[in-house]
Amino acid sequence: MLPSYASPSPKMLSRHQANAYSKGHPYPQGGTGTFTISPHRFQPRSSPTALRKRRALLIRLAICLGVGLVFCIFVWPGVSIMPLITLGLLSSGEDFQLETVRYYDLSNVGGTARGWEREERILLCAPLRDAESHLPMFFSHLRNLTYPHHLIDLAFLVSDSKDRTLSVLTELLEGLQAEEDPNQPYGEISIIEKDFGQKVNQDVESRHGFAAQASRRKLMAQARNWLLSAALRPYHSWVYWRDVDVETAPFTILEDLMRHNKDVIVPNVWRPLPDWLGGEQPYDLNSWQESETALMLADTLDEDAVIVEGYAEYATWRPHLAYLRDPYGDPDMEMEIDGVGGVSILAKAKVFRSGVHFPAFSFEKHAETEGFGKMAKRMKFSVVGLPHYTIWHLYEPSVDDIRHMEEMEQERIVRENEEKEKAERAKKIKEQFDDPNSQWEKDKTDIQSLAMLEKAKEQQATATPVANP
Incomplete structure (x- = not known):
């Protein structure tokens, strides 16, 4: 309980009476014996006791x-x-860092011609759809790449797959990262699952049919953009796009393309063919230079139209990288291009950071990788192709190949039947006129036999006597 304080009686001395302030205004004495404080004239006082307390605290x-x-x-x-x-x-600034803060200097990840010496990191992106059968071949290529594996981060996008793509991919990655050879394991690995509603089948006729090209490529562009946005890190200097159905490529392809120090660069892509189809053929027709005919054609098309190369419906008359290949040409020869094929693309990461992407819509009447090339050129980046540096795509019979094989099979059957009939006729002729000498000898013998028989009859008739009458 708080004590109660009563006003002092007039007979008691004020407790400030002996002080010099007792006669001043700050503490006036009234008839009631109470005191008041004037706030505007109050000044704190110092006492030896307060100083001792402050000194003890210090x-x-x-x-x-x-x-x-x-x-x-x-x-x-x-x-x-x-x-x-x-x-x-x-x-x-260097010492004062929080654990949750990361500092990146993007001026050091611009990409140079000798990135392997500067330890520049590469993001290798591979979109996958029903790729189970191709993955073992793709991982054999990964093992053989000469660019330092620890500087390569892998990113896979598995979409709209009905086979064992995801499980096979996981098994192969576990085996690759568990290699005893310290040079084999790769850096960071990302597996992303995302379906885009791709309805086009993976057979050759469906994938390469003209009717499916526009919608198919727009969905493929979405897949590439999703994969890139999820996997690209601030420390990546390069991005390498690679299809899993590449059959043959140099082990040094990353260094070979990087040495040109271009913003976007692609090799030439061909495919092997059976001998009866000619032995080899250009495959990727999406790397090309623009032409006046194609620009005039684009002006006549709808806003959402997508021009695709290699089809009679769109006669563009563009110079294609694939058709300029010389097997004995200089592999370092460069050719400026506008459209880009997606089988194998090496690009500096700054291209994507600047806003260039794979358009999932009609950009200047193109989409996906061809639209990517056009957009990069529009933003003043260098886009080149190497006409004489060739990698080889896995052979898959096209619709024309299948039709040609059917025609050749029919021709073979007709030819075999004709040869069979010809052989039978020759056999009959041979049986009839096989050995004319022996037949002549036989006929000669028969004639001689008849002649001798006639002569014997004549001799017998001459030797027989005539009877008397």
Whole structure:
């Protein structure tokens, strides 16, 4: 219970009476014996007791600080003393970092011609759809790449697959990362699952049919953009796009393309054929230079139309990278191009960071990789192809190949029947006129036999006597 305070009686001396302020205005004495304080004239006073308390408090703080310094120096080695003293406010920018903050200097990830010497990281992107049968071949290529594997991060997008693509991919990645050879394991690996409602079948006739091209390529562009946005990190200097159905490519392809130091660069892509189909054939017709005919054609098409190469419906008369190949040409020869094929693309990461992407819509009447090439050129990036540097795509019979094989099979059957009939006729002729000498000898013998028989009859008739009458 709080004590109650009564007003002092007039007979009692004021407790401030002996003080010099007792005669002044700050503490006037009234008939009631109470006192009041004028706020606008009040000044705090110092007393020996207050100074002693303040001095004791400072001494305690000094002792606590000294104990803390001793603890940091002798009990907790390695700790920084200055941040403890200054609470981190006077630390330099390099020392003052939070664990959840990452600092990236993008000026150091621009991409150079000799990135393997500067330890520049590459993001290798591979879109997958029903790729179970191709994955073992693709991983054999990964094992043979000469670019330092620890500087390559792998990113896979598995979409709209009905086979065992995901499980086979996981098994092969586990085996690759568990290799005893320290040069084999790769860096960070990302597997992303995302379906885009792709309805076009994976057989050759469906994938390469003209009617499916526009919608198919727009969905493929979405897949590439999803994969890139999910996997690209601030420390990547390059992005390499690679189809899993590439059959043959140089082990040094990353260094070979990187040495040109271009923003976007692609090799030439051909495919092997059976001997009866000619032995080889250009495959990727999406790498080309623009032509006036194609620009005039684009002006006549609808806004959402997508021009695709290699079809009679769109006669563009463009110079194609594939058709300019010389097997004995200089593999380092460059050719400026506008459209880009997607089988094998090496691009600097800054191209994508600047906003270039794979348009999932009609961009200048193109989509996906061809639209990517056009967009990169529009943003003043260098886009080149190597007409004499060739990689080989896996052979898959096209619709024309299948039709040609059927025609050749029919021709073979007709030819075999004709040869069979011809052989039978020759056999009959041979049986009839096989050995004319022996037949002549036989006929001669028969004639001689008849002649001798006639002669014998004549001799017998001459030797027989005539009877008397």
